[in-house]
Amino acid sequence: MKLSVLGAGAWGTALAINAAGRHEVVLWARDASQVHEMAQSRSNARYLPGISLPQELSVVSGDVRAAATRADLVIVATPVAALRPQLASLRGLDVPIAWLCKGIEPVAGDVGGFGLLPHEIQCLVAPELRAGVLSGPSFAQEVAQGRPTALVAASTHADVRDALVEAFHGPGLRVYANDDLIGVEVGGAVKNVLAIATGLCDGLSLGLNARAALITRGLAEMTRFGVALGAVPGTFMGLSGLGDLVLTATGDLSRNRKVGQLLALGQTQEQAVRSLGHVAEGVYCARAVVQRAQHLGVDMPIAQGVVALLDGRMRPEEAVAELMGREPGSERSAN
Numbered sequence: 001m002k003l004s005v006l007g008a009g010a011w012g013t014a015l016a017i018n019a020a021g022r023h024e025v026v027l028w029a030r031d032a033s034q035v036h037e038m039a040q041s042r043s044n045a046r047y048l049p050g051i052s053l054p055q056e057l058s059v060v061s062g063d064v065r066a067a068a069t070r071a072d073l074v075i076v077a078t079p080v081a082a083l084r085p086q087l088a089s090l091r092g093l094d095v096p097i098a099w100l101c102k103g104i105e106p107v108a109g110d111v112g113g114f115g116l117l118p119h120e121i122q123c124l125v126a127p128e129l130r131a132g133v134l135s136g137p138s139f140a141q142e143v144a145q146g147r148p149t150a151l152v153a154a155s156t157h158a159d160v161r162d163a164l165v166e167a168f169h170g171p172g173l174r175v176y177a178n179d180d181l182i183g184v185e186v187g188g189a190v191k192n193v194l195a196i197a198t199g200l201c202d203g204l205s206l207g208l209n210a211r212a213a214l215i216t217r218g219l220a221e222m223t224r225f226g227v228a229l230g231a232v233p234g235t236f237m238g239l240s241g242l243g244d245l246v247l248t249a250t251g252d253l254s255r256n257r258k259v260g261q262l263l264a265l266g267q268t269q270e271q272a273v274r275s276l277g278h279v280a281e282g283v284y285c286a287r288a289v290v291q292r293a294q295h296l297g298v299d300m301p302i303a304q305g306v307v308a309l310l311d312g313r314m315r316p317e318e319a320v321a322e323l324m325g326r327e328p329g330s331e332r333s334a335n
Helices: 010-020 032-041 064-069 080-088 118-125 140-144 158-168 181-203 208-228 233-237 239-250 255-264 269-276 281-296 301-310 316-324
Strands: 002-006 024-028 048-052 058-060 073-076 097-099 131-135 149-154 173-178
Touching: 002 010, 002 064, 010 024, 010 048, 010 140, 010 158, 024 064, 032 058, 048 140, 073 080, 073 158, 080 097, 080 118, 080 281, 097 158, 118 131, 118 181, 131 158, 131 181, 131 239, 149 158, 149 181, 149 239, 158 173, 173 181, 181 208, 181 233, 181 239, 181 255, 181 281, 181 301, 181 316, 208 233, 208 239, 208 281, 208 301, 233 239, 239 255, 255 269, 255 281, 269 281, 281 301, 301 316
Parallel strands: 002 024, 002 073, 024 058, 073 097, 097 131, 149 173
Antiparallel strands: 131 149
């Protein structure tokens, strides 16, 4: 099988490394100097330091469409903010395509309205593509190292799901198919925002009880939001819902959790993001999630608290007090 991975960040590189031993894989990067450095050192020092690139893995730059047209499966490994132009460059391509990004496209400027999920962007930009998402609880570093991981391949097109399973399902990486594209995308987007909240909780040393409460109530927020968009409720008890939320909210490799910890220390959003050196999708997704939830009439107090923190309108202690001071009610009715 021939795979083209478009984007040489941590996650795209990790999947390319994982598949290179079984398939013919091309890893494409926009930056020609980055490609030259990777080809010379046989590593991606910026995003996956200390991990070698297999000799079988080809690293290229240049015409992205040329890199895509020779493949049986195209993986778009860009952040949500870059998905729209990347999909536009693939218009009319007659092969399965899947993106890896987890988030909601932010609204440009102060025009009002709400941002779009990745599949909604695709429907506007290139509706003819047969596409989907590869998601689930996964840190790039562990996938690149071959550590056991389980992912979910979601699409309304059976051949896209089948291609993703064929490409990546193996001894160390298990891939499960799901046709609930909306639910899988919502889980991947909202868990990043919730991980900032749990990072705040950990940074303030509030304890494991508080973290468990945040994760549980966060899962309820995620489910409400997803169901309002048309998702299947059971999806949120699977890999892309509960699984990804637990990993991102508790794992030391989570960039979004780290943002919350830095906010707890008194850093601003800009300081926290700058210190990471990598994209933390929850920072850019939080406001888009809240805007979309308000449009749907869905209550998401944890996500709203995260936005207030990021905007500097609320101090960490105030955010916690706001969440813990909510009026009592039935857990069942709050789901």
